[in-house]
Amino acid sequence: MADLEARTPRVFLARHGETEWAKNGRYTGITDIDLTDNGVNQVSSAAKMLVGEAKLLDPSRLVHVFVSPRKRAVRTYQLLGVGDSPSPEVTEDIAEWDYGDYEGLKVGEIRELRHSKGLDKERPWNVWADGCEGGESMQEVTERLDKLIAKIKNIQEPYFDNDRAGDVLLVAHGLILRCFVKRWLGFPVDFPLEMIFSPGGISVMSYKNGNIKEPGFYIGLSLP
Template structure:
């Protein structure tokens, strides 16, 4: 990793920890569900490994944080970055709870499993020529691909403006997103200007972290960050 790459702002995307519905394969969009004990432990484990001064996700490096307003995302944020992580007062101004990063609204399919959705749609005479694909077909009574893309694009525009002044290093310019599995995969596609239904298979486990950034320190070259330089923090690195 070049010095330029190390100074280029990053976007950390974090999926909330396990919930009972997610564990059982039920589509969970607008329903407000708490983390399981395992889910809370997943996030706490992630925080212990990567969050802190001199670690990949240093609270002092964050220019802004966007969190889904659902309980499972809020709790994940609290476990990932306790208030004590921020030190100085006024950190609340850097946090926005926004529906822009809420999970896909599954509408009539909320709480159902994949096989149940397929059965429901077939009973209505749908999908006779091809199997239902949420990326392409959206959800009855819920959101379409375009609606999800539009709200994510608005958020991406906000993030670009936040990070634009920091492309050559300087003060903290990183951004953190805490949200949900499907919408974060959509976000990653839109970040690199792919359509939400592009065939780009991705996985993001409960409590997991992924990183987005820019190539060549250029705001017009958004990229997936496939790896970070992992090195021991020097005294000069710790603020």
């Protein structure tokens, strides 16, 4: 089983490091804000421990890299030190949820704004289910992530049942990566799966039993 695990392609999810808005709880979608000094340290520390030859994220095993075009994600990719082979695909497919009219606001401010418009009379606003005025809906997020997941599976399928490495890396944002996890597992974006994803953190998705039809995620894994 351990040998099968080692041969099965993985999908690494790297969240960008801390930003000033993230630290203050502000929804940050299209705003191009850079990492704080602490954010740089978060990513650099993770890279030192987890990225490198024979480490958890071995750059020699990567066959594709997707990076959000936002400055904070591009900077995180650079700090991870995985090299430029393969060349990263910088794409809006893995950009953060577009928060539209709620950009830069905190949860309480968004709920007050919606309440003033007579919205959410039955329950409080929830980004997963309700989306954002002037921004993306749950359905729009679902559609772009499903397209990305299909692309990842097409990339990785040739690497099953052989000794070639076939790992993929995504460098992006906290909310969209949590949405990605839900869609990877086949759950709707508003499925109540509570997740914690620290700034600068790295998560690992893969396939159970070495089967591309059984996407899963690691709740614990042994380090190389």
